[in-house]
Amino acid sequence: MKFVKNIPIILALSVTLSSASYITVCQSCHGKNFEKRALGKSRVVKDLKKEEIAKRLRYFKTSNSIMKRFASPLSDKQINQIANVFGK
Numbered sequence: 001m002k003f004v005k006n007i008p009i010i011l012a013l014s015v016t017l018s019s020a021s022y023i024t025v026c027q028s029c030h031g032k033n034f035e036k037r038a039l040g041k042s043r044v045v046k047d048l049k050k051e052e053i054a055k056r057l058r059y060f061k062t063s064n065s066i067m068k069r070f071a072s073p074l075s076d077k078q079i080n081q082i083a084n085v086f087g088k
């Protein structure tokens, strides 16, 4: 029953999140549901595991990647939300 109760919360979160401003910028390269290879270079983020997405975003904060400027402003909470909503 616990799982069933959580479904509306998860749905509401994904709707809110996919139109949140800090996600809009990502979507221009990664696609609305993170289904594209950004700039033909990244992996398809929606196919990655939740933990992998969170790990990569934390790593990018101190990397030389193009992703540094997009990952740096994200809070831990935002990173976890992105990973939970878009990851496997």
Ligand code: HEC
Pocket (backbone or CB within 6 Å): 022, 023, 025, 026, 027, 028, 029, 030, 038, 039, 041, 042, 043, 044, 045, 053, 056, 057, 065, 066, 067, 070, 071, 074, 082
């Ligand atoms: C200018 C285009 C662009 C924007 C905007 C962008 N990304 Fe990326 N993203 C990339 C590229 C290119 C890579 C591959 C970078 C690398 O491997 O160094 C990548 C990699 C990633 C990865 C890891 C995928 C992998 O290949 O391991 C994640 C997760 C990710 N981006 C999430 C995001 C999120 C979340 C945002 C918004 C906060 C965002 N990106 C904004 C271009 C972009």
